[in-house]
Amino acid sequence: MSVLDSKIPSGALSTKWSSYKDHIRLVNPANKRNIDIIVVGTGLAGGSASASLAELGYNVHSFCFQDSPRRAHSIAAQGGINAAKNYQGDGDSVFRLFYDTIKGGDYRAREGNVYRLAEVSASIIDQCVAQGVPFAREYGGLLDNRSFGGSQVSRTFYAKGQTGQQLLLGAYSAMSRQIGKGKIKMHTRHEMLDLVIVDGKARGIIARNLVTGKLERFSAHAVVIASGGYGNVFYLSTNAMGSNVTAAWKIHKKGAFFANPCYTQIHPTCIPVSGDHQSKLTLMSESLRNDGRIWVPKNLEDSKAIREGRMKPTDIKDEDKDFFLERRYPAFGNLVPRDVASRAAKERCDAGYGVNATGEAVYLDFASAIERYGREKAKIAHNENASIEEIMELGTQVVKAKYGNLFQMYYKIVDQDPYKTPMMIYPAVHYTMGGIWVDYNLMTTITGCYATGEANFSDHGANRLGASALMQGLADGYFVLPYTIADYLADEIRTGKISTELPEFIQAEADVKAGIDRLMNIKGTKSVDYFHKRLGKIIWDKVGMSRDEEGLKWAINEVQKLREEFYNDLRIPGTVDSFNPELDKANRVCDFLELGELMAVDALNRTESCGGHFREESQTEEGEAKRNDKDFAYVAAWEYTGKPAEAILHKEQLVFEEIKLVERNYK
Amino acid sequence: MKLTLKIWRQNSATDKGQMVTYPIDGIEGDMSFLEMMDVLNEELIVKGEDPVAFDHDCREGICGMCSLFINGEAHGPDRAVTTCQLHMRKFNDGDTIYIEPWRAKAFPVIKDLVVDRGAFDRIMASGGFVSVNTSGNTVDANAIPISKIDADKAFEAATCIGCGACVATCVNASAMLYVAAKVSQLALLPQGKVEAKERVLNMVKTMDEEGFGNCTNTGACAVECPKEISLDNIARMNREYFKGMISAE
Numbered sequence: 026m027s028v029l030d031s032k033i034p035s036g037a038l039s040t041k042w043s044s045y046k047d048h049i050r051l052v053n054p055a056n057k058r059n060i061d062i063i064v065v066g067t068g069l070a071g072g073s074a075s076a077s078l079a080e081l082g083y084n085v086h087s088f089c090f091q092d093s094p095r096r097a098h099s100i101a102a103q104g105g106i107n108a109a110k111n112y113q114g115d116g117d118s119v120f121r122l123f124y125d126t127i128k129g130g131d132y133r134a135r136e137g138n139v140y141r142l143a144e145v146s147a148s149i150i151d152q153c154v155a156q157g158v159p160f161a162r163e164y165g166g167l168l169d170n171r172s173f174g175g176s177q178v179s180r181t182f183y184a185k186g187q188t189g190q191q192l193l194l195g196a197y198s199a200m201s202r203q204i205g206k207g208k209i210k211m212h213t214r215h216e217m218l219d220l221v222i223v224d225g226k227a228r229g230i231i232a233r234n235l236v237t238g239k240l241e242r243f244s245a246h247a248v249v250i251a252s253g254g255y256g257n258v259f260y261l262s263t264n265a266m267g268s269n270v271t272a273a274w275k276i277h278k279k280g281a282f283f284a285n286p287c288y289t290q291i292h293p294t295c296i297p298v299s300g301d302h303q304s305k306l307t308l309m310s311e312s313l314r315n316d317g318r319i320w321v322p323k324n325l326e327d328s329k330a331i332r333e334g335r336m337k338p339t340d341i342k343d344e345d346k347d348f349f350l351e352r353r354y355p356a357f358g359n360l361v362p363r364d365v366a367s368r369a370a371k372e373r374c375d376a377g378y379g380v381n382a383t384g385e386a387v388y389l390d391f392a393s394a395i396e397r398y399g400r401e402k403a404k405i406a407h408n409e410n411a412s413i414e415e416i417m418e419l420g421t422q423v424v425k426a427k428y429g430n431l432f433q434m435y436y437k438i439v440d441q442d443p444y445k446t447p448m449m450i451y452p453a454v455h456y457t458m459g460g461i462w463v464d465y466n467l468m469t470t471i472t473g474c475y476a477t478g479e480a481n482f483s484d485h486g487a488n489r490l491g492a493s494a495l496m497q498g499l500a501d502g503y504f505v506l507p508y509t510i511a512d513y514l515a516d517e518i519r520t521g522k523i524s525t526e527l528p529e530f531i532q533a534e535a536d537v538k539a540g541i542d543r544l545m546n547i548k549g550t551k552s553v554d555y556f557h558k559r560l561g562k563i564i565w566d567k568v569g570m571s572r573d574e575e576g577l578k579w580a581i582n583e584v585q586k587l588r589e590e591f592y593n594d595l596r597i598p599g600t601v602d603s604f605n606p607e608l609d610k611a612n613r614v615c616d617f618l619e620l621g622e623l624m625a626v627d628a629l630n631r632t633e634s635c636g637g638h639f640r641e642e643s644q645t646e647e648g649e650a651k652r653n654d655k656d657f658a659y660v661a662a663w664e665y666t667g668k669p670a671e672a673i674l675h676k677e678q679l680v681f682e683e684i685k686l687v688e689r690n691y692k
Numbered sequence: 693m694k695l696t697l698k699i700w701r702q703n704s705a706t707d708k709g710q711m712v713t714y715p716i717d718g719i720e721g722d723m724s725f726l727e728m729m730d731v732l733n734e735e736l737i738v739k740g741e742d743p744v745a746f747d748h749d750c751r752e753g754i755c756g757m758c759s760l761f762i763n764g765e766a767h768g769p770d771r772a773v774t775t776c777q778l779h780m781r782k783f784n785d786g787d788t789i790y791i792e793p794w795r796a797k798a799f800p801v802i803k804d805l806v807v808d809r810g811a812f813d814r815i816m817a818s819g820g821f822v823s824v825n826t827s828g829n830t831v832d833a834n835a836i837p838i839s840k841i842d843a844d845k846a847f848e849a850a851t852c853i854g855c856g857a858c859v860a861t862c863v864n865a866s867a868m869l870y871v872a873a874k875v876s877q878l879a880l881l882p883q884g885k886v887e888a889k890e891r892v893l894n895m896v897k898t899m900d901e902e903g904f905g906n907c908t909n910t911g912a913c914a915v916e917c918p919k920e921i922s923l924d925n926i927a928r929m930n931r932e933y934f935k936g937m938i939s940a941e
Contacts, residue, residue, distance in 0.1 A: 073826070077825075080825045091749055091757060092747065092757065092808070092809055092810070093854065094813070095854055096749055096755040096756060096757050098749070098750060098755070100750065100754050100755050101750050101752055101754050101755065110833070112834060145828070148828040151828075151830045151832055151833045152826055152828070152830055153833075154830075154833040154883065155822065155824045155830040155831070156822050156824060156883070157821075157822045157846075157877065157881050157883045157884045159843055159846040159847035159850050159877065159881065160833075160843075161843075162838060162839075162840045162843040162844075163840065165837065166837025166838050166839055166840065166843075167837055168833055168834055184847055185847065187754070187851060190754055190851070190853075191850060194850060197816070198820055198821035198822070199821060199826070201813070201816040201817045202817070202823060204813070204817040205817035205818060211813070263752075265749040265750040266748060266749055266750075266751055299722040300723075302720065302722075302723045302727045302730070302731065303727070304724070304726065304727050304730055304751060305751045307751075307752045308752075434752070434777070437770075437773055437779070438777070438779070440779070440781060503828075504828060507826070550738070552734055552737045552738065554734065555734075596738075596740075598736075598737055598740070598743060603803075604704075604745060604802055604803040606743075607743060
């Protein structure tokens with residue numbers, strides 16, 4: 026019998042959430058004033074939770090490591106946010122969004138959670154518009170939509186290529202309002218370094234003030250971890266430089282199970298690596314796949330000529346291009362889900378067809394879209410005899426209006442004009458579906474400790490569909506947690522203020538101090554980045570786009586060795602009690618060094634292929650991922666025991682009542 | 693390429709600070725400016741010296757955290773980019789590059805090139821929002837059509853990343869462009885109009901209290917803004933402000 030209880034309410038799928046909400050306990054307004062809640066992270070999940078909980082009347086303490094809550098990395102999300110509004114009348118519904126999300130996740134997510142997500146999605150758009158989020162609109166004044174990978178309807182709301190920015194600034198606005206009222210106490214430049222548990226309940230955190238270096242204690246009646254994903258374990262990813270697993274890993278070490286760490290998303294459309302100096306990768310929004318066609322040359326010779334600079338992509342005729350997504354997946358074409366698109370690009374590059382100097386790039390070409398839009402514009406202008414140059418110019422204007430900022434970003438980084446020559450793209454680590462295990466209430470296996478947004482594991486299964494991360498972050502924070510947390514806090518109305526002088530707080534602070542002193546006292550010869558880059562290389566090579574048993578075992582061993590080297594040869598300049606970014610990094614990388622091992626352990630255990638996790642040993646004759654529902658239709662939740670390789674596996678069997686498990690087919 | 697870096701070093705807010713010279717070699721055109729700074733810091737750490745502190749996070753021009761004054765220009769010589777998007781191909785072998793923090797009374801230095809921009813957050817908390825609670829019961833998102841022109845203008849204003857380049861650039865260290873961007877965004881949308889008067893009065897009051905200077909219409913802020921926020925927004929804010937002053941309760 027598993028120790029995991031998902032607490033999915035009984036009853037029909039479509040009524041679970043509404044009837045659950047009708048029956049959970051509430052906290053009356055007068056009592057809310059006496060209850061404190063800590064929220065770690067100010068992205069879409071944390072920012073929306075902080076604002077909503079403060080509006081309800083709770084006292085909220087919010088934490089972020091950046092200098093302002095507005096900087097959280099949700100801000101970088103480009104493409105859009107899904108919602109089952111069916112404004113386009115193209116047959117969308119809550120059920121379809123639910124179905125697409127479960128299927129996109131390769132049948133490794135919980136039905137109950139995903140249905141709730143689809144259900145509240147429409148309210149998110151209403152809420153954001155009410156806050157003044159300037160979504161893209163049509164000339165009639167109504168909201169515009171676009172379509173995204175893995176779906177056959179247009180349900181994605183967007184604000185040019187800056188949707189995450191606009192949604193985050195909306196949440197930041199809502200937070201600002203509560204900060205002004207004193208209902209949120211904002212702690213910027215603070216990093217959570219431990220969770221404090223008193224009598225089995227999460228009661229507070231130890232955080233380091235990154236300006237003064239001082240350790241500070243904060244108490245609360247509940248702690249919410251909304252600290253994002255762990256993609257930076259790969260060193261090179263589309264995450265911000267500071268994005269980290271530390272808050273999530275600290276609660277894992279205190280008893281929160283870590284679920285499906287091997288499910289990481291490699292996004293197909295990123296700007297390829299240019300050299301060893303590279304510090305991060307830049308995403309080109311998936312929305313570009315609406316209009317861009319992905320190809321490599323049909324002939325190996327042409328690829329070679331391009332790599333050696335003897336030929337340009339514009340020299341190649343259409344019939345000599347291999348539009349490999351359109352060829353392999355005619356029904357979805359360039360809009361197949363991310364995992365499928367990424368693997369297909371890797372397959373072509375591994376076969377020698379890659380295009381930039383490194384051989385690790387494919388083309389994303391807008392020429393046909395520019396021509397198509399140009400002809401449409403010319404027709405509207407009654408210019409029947411437009412020359413091809415005029416048509417391309419008209420089409421360029423249309424593409425500029427849709428993706429202008431993305432094209433500009435590409436131009437600035439690569440120094441090539443994507444209106445004139447196809448973009449080069451390659452997959453890069455972008456999102457992590459795995460995360461802290463939570464039940465239907467978003468509570469972790471630690472009583473009173475919650476995890477929301479990318480930090481939890483719950484909604485995306487083994488692969489996340491585009492424009493669903495923003496949806497989940499805001500759903501959790503605006504519309505789910507504010508209800509579910511009350512059910513727990515109803516028992517806390519008599520608790521009163523929790524003292525930070527309790528022995529548990531003193532002990533936790535002493536432990537954190539000891540950990541920091543240990544790092545500072547190594548006084549070795551290598552910088553934090555040196556170790557982080559090596560860790561990233563191990564994980565990318567062996568726990569990246571495809572994994573096999575031999576490689577995973579090797580990776581586990583290598584990470585262990587690297588960790589030992591880290592604790593023997595790390596050099597952190599500066600002092601503990603000052604502004605010291607190198608120490609901040611070391612505090613994060615020491616957790617990545619443990620997480621990396623657990624990712625490999627989880628990937629080794631899961632001998633099937635599913636979603637973002639592709640096991641070489643489990644593929645069809647055509648090279649497609651082969652799932653094994655009989656043995657692996659479960660969530661792998663790992664319990665920390667001191668060493669990641671010895672973590673204890675707990676299985677939560679996934680029960681599918683509405684959806685029949687079938688092979689995921691985008692052909 | 694080989695470069696000479698002249699970088700502002702300051703240990704703490706109370707330290708006097710000074711420019712320090714660092715020669716650097718092996719810089720490639722494809723590196724971003726911050727990757728060049730990474731190379732320098734890696735060298736300093738290995739030598740046992742104190743690395744240069746600078747703010748950065750997303751490294752793709754959207755979080756607004758990076759903030760360097762390079763050769764006398766906020767975010768350096770390129771237009772419409774943040775420091776993290778500035779590439780070394782914009783410089784030549786043998787160049788001397790001066791790197792300083794944002795300098796403004798309202799942005800005290802924390803260390804080296806890192807400043808405290810908390811004043812921006814405090815301005816936001818005084819009115820940069822629409823007072824609507826999360827309930828799931830707001831009106832349908834399409835209930836109020838908004839002209840595409842207004843929606844687009846609101847969006848353009850809303851692309852401000854709050855980096856502070858406008859303040860650092862302004863001879864008066866004025867925050868008018870930053871405040872105007874938020875005031876404009878919300879004044880252009882029907883949802884924001886309801887509280888428009890109070891918003892602009894409160895935000896401008898806080899801006900003054902935080903020690904930002906006044907606007908003398910030099911327009912430098914809009915030139916250096918990485919998101920090309922237009923001066924029209926300042927005109928719109930002034931109009932909103934006068935409307936608010938005349939007709940406030």
